[in-house]
Structures are given as structure tokens and as C-alpha cells.
Amino acid sequence: MNQGSKHKKLWLIVLCVYGALVLAPGVGPLVRAEQTKEEKARQRMLNLEAANALWRLKRALEKEGFYAGRVRLNVWRAAAMDAGKFDPQKYAEYKRQLYEKSVNESLECFEFYIEQNSPHDAKMCLQTWKVHAEEIDQFDEDTYNELVQRLDRLKDKPSPAPTE
Numbered sequence: 515m516n517q518g519s520k521h522k523k524l525w526l527i528v529l530c531v532y533g534a535l536v537l538a539p540g541v542g543p544l545v546r547a548e549q550t551k552e553e554k555a556r557q558r559m560l561n562l563e564a565a566n567a568l569w570r571l572k573r574a575l576e577k578e579g580f581y582a583g584r585v586r587l588n589v590w591r592a593a594a595m596d597a598g599k600f601d602p603q604k605y606a607e608y609k610r611q612l613y614e615k616s617v618n619e620s621l622e623c624f625e626f627y628i629e630q631n632s633p634h635d636a637k638m639c640l641q642t643w644k645v646h647a648e649e650i651d652q653f654d655e656d657t658y659n660e661l662v663q664r665l666d667r668l669k670d671k672p673s674p675a676p677t678e
Contacts, residue, residue: 560597567593571608580616580646587612613650617643624661633669640665 567590574586587608594600623639640661647653 557597560593561599564590564593564597564599575608575611575615580612580619580642583612583615610650613646614652616646617650617652620646628664628668631668631671633665636665636668 567586571583571586571590574583578586587605590608591600591605594605620639620643624636624643627633627636627639640658643661644653644658
């Protein structure tokens, strides 16, 4: 091979390497921009999921029972954590609202079954009241003892004779 041809090939290789080095930083920001777009889209989706979960939780607090509300609370917590928007104080407040609602409904349930002369069902409502009141530090031993006495009086009452 002649000397001129060697130099041409060498210069061609040097130019290719130089061109690759010059163009490489231009490709990097483009890839990073695409990742940023994907990350932004993912974050928007996570934020939307968290907002939807919060809406469902608030609706459950208004219209649904305890167990549906508890599921909604946990779903909201997970979605808010994924979105980076979890607030432990809000979680504690929603949990308190959920348990307060259950405590109130359990007392209503207890009263209903006492009126219906159904000690077994009344006892179930009383147990729910106790556990949920303890969970939010609203349990009152005196109130509980009064309710237990009412339940015991109902159990001691003779059942009415069946009518034909």
C-alpha cells in the first residue's frame, strides 16, 4: 500500500472517531428527554390514580360500609405512596373518620337488635363497636359495661311463645 493511501485511511478513521465523539453528546440528551417524557407521563398516571383513589375513599366514607371503606383507604394509601403524595396525617384523619363511622353504626346496630330481641346479633354489633372504638382510642369501659348489662338482660328475658 502506498503512503498516501495509509494517511487517507488514518485521517478517515480519525474523522469518524471525532464525528462519533461530537455526535454522541447530542444523542444523550435526546435519550434523556425521551426518558423524561416517559417519566412525566408515568407520574401523571400515578397522580391520576391517587386522585381517583382519594375520590373513591371519600365516597366510601359517605356511602359505603366499614370493610369497603377500609379497602378504599388502603388502596388510596398505596396509590398516594406510588405517586409520592402520601400524607400520613391525611391517612390518620381518614382512618379516624372511617372508624368513627363504624363505631356509630355499630351502636345503631346494637340498638336495633336489642329492639328485635336478637342477643346474638346485638353481641356481634357490640364486639365491633368495642374493637373499632379501641382502634381510635374512643373506647369507654363504663359505656361498654352498660351495653353488656343490657345484652345480659335481653338474654335473661324469656323468649315469647311462638304464635300459630
